[in-house]
Amino acid sequence: MLRRILLIAKRDYVASVFRRAFLVGLVLAPVMMGGTFFGIALMREMQAGTVQRIALVDHTGGAAQDIIAAVERSRDPAAKAAQSLAGVTYALESVAPNEADVQGQRLDLSNKVRRGELFMFADIGTDNKVTIFASGGGVDDTRVWLTGALNTGLQTARLRAAGMDAAAVEKALAPVRVERVGLVTRDAKGAIEDAKPRNEAAGFAVPLAMMFLMFMIVMGSAAPMLGAIAEDKMQRVFEMLLATTTPFELMMGKVLAAVGRSLTSSVFYVIGALLGLSGSAFIGLVPFDLLPWFFAYVIAEVTMLSALGAGLGAATSAPRDAQSFAVLLTMPLMVPLFLLVPLAQSPNGTLATVMSLVPVFTPMVMLMRQAMPGGVPAWQPWVGLVGVALCTWFVTWVAGRIFRVTILMQGKPPRMGDLVRWAVRG
Amino acid sequence: MDAVQISNVTKTFGAVTAVDDLSLTIPQGSVYGFIGPNGSGKSTTMRMIVNIFYPDSGSIKVFGQERRGVGAEQIGYLPEERGLYRQMEVQTLLEFYGELRSGRKVTAEVKEWLRRLDLEKWGSKKVEALSKGMSQKVQFIATVVPEPKLLILDEPFSGLDPVSAETIREAVLELRRRGTTVILSTHDMGVAASLCDSIFMIFKGRKVLDGTLASIQARYGSDTIRVSVAGGLAAVQGIGGVEQVRDQGQFQGFARRAGV
Incomplete structure (x- = not known):
């Protein structure tokens, strides 16, 4: 029995792995993802040194200089981050207001924005209102940090107008610096170790990267089973x-071939990532202790979904009919991605904990939670893995029954009721 | 020991009874023809012998054993609905099927059969490059490598050109000379008469007749004379002793009463 399973698996594995589509996909996916990051870096490099001019039309008679001073002092961290991210330097300049023809001046400045001479302009009114005029729509970080600078500058101007010591007030009202760190631990020798500062971006990036890697591998290995069987x-x-x-x-030969494909992709990506990160500071972010869990989850998820794909593919008479079942295969992968934000915001909350213990979601969600700073209680991954193993066994058994009944069947596409009947009766 | 012994086998699909209380014994070393119209139960019976379908009731023994106990290498099966992995090379594909059945490398046997069926130049070509006739020959090779003790061929000649059909026919006869038991289904009485030792006729799932060709001919045979008559059908009708007249275009067939 095992010999025949292995022989079928070998044939399917060789036939699929040495196909141009698999090889192209294997290389293209990371190239596209890496290309995106490279493109952002390149754009930043190209924009470095670019100066974007922002005009301030000050109707108050003095606030503009305070706003410019506020920006130049770079007191606003948001401004600093935004400027650094874009690789652009923003230069603010004061423009004398034309009170006789306010609208005419706004039109002139708008035309300058259109011609690219200005990036945007702000109209600072005497009624405690600032209007920012800019082209285009969408989300623009510039407006966010500019709002901070405008507030700071205007507050300074008002304090001065009220005869108060702006510096003293400013110092009293200075926002507190909030730093987030991990938990205090005790080392092997019993000494208490200080909590380490948290890199929040890295703390989110690593789980996200692992989830996407798993998504990519499982989608590339298990999802094609549906169409391949029908074909x-x-x-x-x-x-x-x-x-x-x-x-x-x-069926098991075909499932084993899918597992082989997924492991090939996994090893390719993991080694590629390690080689790519070696020598850089990011190598420290790689969660080596999670790699065994990653491979275990990949094997379980691919086995479960490819068996399901085989069963459903066998029940259809043509690849076209098989597509109607594709959602059943992609749902365990798509739902965690849709809920990514709430899951990441509260990795040990009720939603994340419950989802990570639902076997069809365990591989994606538990892995994400394990990769988050702070991790998960030690028992949860093991319980999750046992659940996944049991679910995989059950799904494979059900798929095997459907596969046996339907593999030589031709005719109309099956309905959900038919599938349930075949699964129950065998 | 008989090659196949089918005892009171019934197989239904929903409300349809495909095979109804069938009993049949196929002796070793014979060529046994399954005859019947489409949907009569020939393929279902074959699939049950091969163990693709399980009977609802009754039993099937192959070489004296329950079918599940018979090794896959002992049975070669050519299904009516043919298909091959189109992207595989012919030699690799045949070795895959052969190894799957026998559990050993069959490179030499595959090469020998490719040579025998005049396909040796096509061994390194992909299946998709083959003509329909060549594909059917390749599928036939996949069925007979390694050499099975029982060969089951479902409509082996359908769709084949006369030359390819003759090649397959000779190969079947050669296997039979080496002791292989052959079961084949056909619609063509001519094929059955020229190739088979025994015939089993099935209709609507029920056995109509079975036995050696000689015994069936003795029991049911009638003499037929083919004549061309200038007057056509009308000229033949009414002649004394003519029992049945059938217009077949170029000639009229008529059966005579015994003794006339």
Whole structure:
């Protein structure tokens, strides 16, 4: 039995891994993702040194200089971050207001923005209102940090107008600096170790990267099973095989080939990532202790979903019909991605904990939680893994029953009721 | 020991009874023809012998054993609905099927069969490059490598050109000379008469007749004379002793009453 399963797996593995589509996909996916980061870095490099001019039309008679001073002192961390991210320097300049023709001046400045002579302009009114005029729409970080600078500058101007010591007030009202760190621990020798500062971006990036990697690998290995079985069925290759093997052996051979494909992709990506990060400061972010869990989850998820794909693919008569079942295969992968934000915001909250213990979501969600700073209680990954193993066994058993009944069946596409009946009756 | 012994086998699909209380014994070393119209139960019976379908009731023994106990290498099966992995090379594909059945490398046997069926130049070509006739020959090779003790061929000649059909026919006869038991289904009485030792006729899932060709001919045979008559059908009708007349275009067939 095992010999035949392995032989079928070997044939399917070789036939799929050495196909151009697999090889291109294997290389193209990281190239596209890496290309995005490279593109951002390149754009930042190209923009470095670029000066964007922002005009301030000051109707108050003095606030503009305070705003410019506020920006130049770079007191606003948001301004600093925004300027650094874009690789652009923003230069603020004061423009004398034309009170006789306010709208005419606004039109002139708008035309300058259109011609690229200005990035944007702000109209500072005497009624405690500032209007920012800019082209385009969407989310613009510039407005966010500019608002901070405008507030600071205007507050300074008002304090001065009220005869108060602006510096003293400013010092009293200076926002507190909040730093987030991990938990205090005790080392192997019993000494208390100070809490380490948290890199929040890295703390989010690593789990996110692992989730996307798993998504990419499982989608590339298990999801094609549905169409592939339907395609083989349409080409009538199964009846001859079934004279030699049992349907379960045939299905398990195909599932094993999918697991082989996923491990090939995993090893390729993991080694590629390690090579890419070696020598850089980011190598310290790689969660080596999670790699065994990552591989275990990949194997379980691919086994479960490819078995399901085989069962559903066998129940259809053509690849076109198989597409209607594709959502069943992609749902365990898509739902955690849709809920990424609430899951990441509260990795040990009720939603994340419950989802990570629901077997179909365990691989994606538990891995994400494990990769988060702080991790998860030690028992949870083990319980999750046992649940995944049991669910994988059950799904494979059900898929095997559907596969056996339907593999030689032709005709109309099955309904959900048919699938349940075949799964129950065998 | 008989090659196949089918005892009171019934198989239903929903409300349809495909095979109804069938009993049949196929002796070793014979060529046994399954005859019947489409949907009569020939393929279902074959699939049950091969163990693709399980009977609802009754039993099937192959070489004296329950079918599940018979090794895959002992049975070669050519299904009616043919298909091969189109992206694989012919030699690799045949070795895959052969190894799957026998558990050993079959490179030499595959090469020998490719040579025998005049396909040796196509071994390194992909299946998708083959003509329909060549694909069917490749599938036939996949069925007979390694050499099985029982060969089951479902409509082996359908869609084949006369030359390819003759090649397959000779290969079947050669296997039979080496002791292989052959079961084949066909619609063509001519094929059955020229190739088979025994015939089993099935209709609507029920056995109509079975036995050796000679015994069936003795029991049911009638003499037929083919004549061309200038007057056509009308000229033949009414002649004494003519029992049945059938217009077949170029000639009219008529059966005579015994003794006339």
